[in-house]
Amino acid sequence: MTEEIFAFDGYLTEFEAVVSATDGDWVSLDSTAFYPGGGGQAHDTGTLRGKAVEKVERRGDGIWHLCPGHGLEEGDKIWCSVNWDRRYELMKGHTAEHMLFGALNRLVPDMNIVKIDIEYDDKYVIVDRDVDWDIISDAVASVNAAVGEDLSVIRSSMDRDDPELEHIRAKLDRIEGNRISVVEIDGFDIAACGGLHVMETGEIEFVFADRKVSSGKEGYAIHFKVGSAAKKASSDLAYGCLKISEALNSKPSDAEKAAANVLSELNDARSMLKKAGRALVNTAGKKDFEGVTIRYGVLPADTDVLAEAAERWRSEGHIAVLATDSDPSSVILASGDARIDCKKILADALSSVGGRGGGKKEFARGGLTKGADPSDFVKKATDAVQRALSSL
Ligand SMILES: [Zn+2]
Incomplete structure (x- = not known):
């Protein structure tokens, strides 16, 4: 059994541990700060005695680290290090995902979450319907207001049969064990989740939803970014829109209407061209x-x-x-x-x-x-x- 350091401290990334077993390139430790992935959040990477950990996974009650060429043996006491840059990005992304869905859900109460995926360079939440950009924009604005208020993110746990769980967003069939971890973003959102989150919303800096993609029968994936990547995406897209409005010869505030007019004129021209073509044939x-x-x-x-x-x-x-x-x-x-x-x-x-x-x-x-x-x-x-x- 591996003691799970990340379960009580998501910020501890340097630790000493004893090798409890090895299996080819895989190493299991008596305790680890490496998150094995789960609940939509990607696994950590880092090093065991300086050798790169490429993957981490849970097998029963043990956590295994894929560390090719590790040269370790059972009983070795080693220094381990989680890649903090990656981990922190995942923690921020995961917390932002709770906030984004919570905010969307307040605007569209019967909307359901289908799936989340929090990777280092791509983060999205799939919801069971198409969502208008105006609604996404309102939700993102309320998330960023909550980021600005630097709300506390409080983690607690409840028994699986606690009647209070009914009032909490949870996919209990996807969570193992009898104790359910609950993540509360003070006054903003509460959800059952076993992943890793930041302690204060201010750490996220900024959230920006920059892409919406149909995922077929499942619904729509709303992709988002956090921190400086979110700031950059929002600035890049804003300048892209300014260029488009210049090309359309319209004010930015009228660009949407101008684009719709251009499209409608284009369709008219196409159908006229078709008519002319039929006559010419x-x-x-x-x-x-x-x-x-x-x-x-x-x-x-x-x-x-x-x-x-x-x-x-x-x-x-x-x-x-x-x-x-x-x-x-x-x-x-x-x-x-x-x-x-x-x-x-x-x-x-x-x-x-x-x-x-x-x-x-x-x-x-x-x-x-x-x-x-x-x-x-x-x-x-x-x-x-x-x-x-x-x-x-
Ligand atoms: Zn979570």
């Missing part, structure tokens, strides 16, 4: 050959519009050889005549003009390499179609 060349109509040409329309037209002509029994007037160009070959193998003709034409593509006998499409001439493709493919029709 009908100007494609037309020739009748061996009883079949061939529609061909390089057209100023996008590939979806060309595919739509090619599909229509194919269903009418015609053959279409089309390319977009762009660089690189997208090309389409479609045939409603069973004598033509579009996949093969497309592949042959692409290999001589340059490009890649694929498809089926009746419909194939691809893209030319940049700089390749789309009219060259149309000519080669049309010639091949005519050769195939006249040879049968």
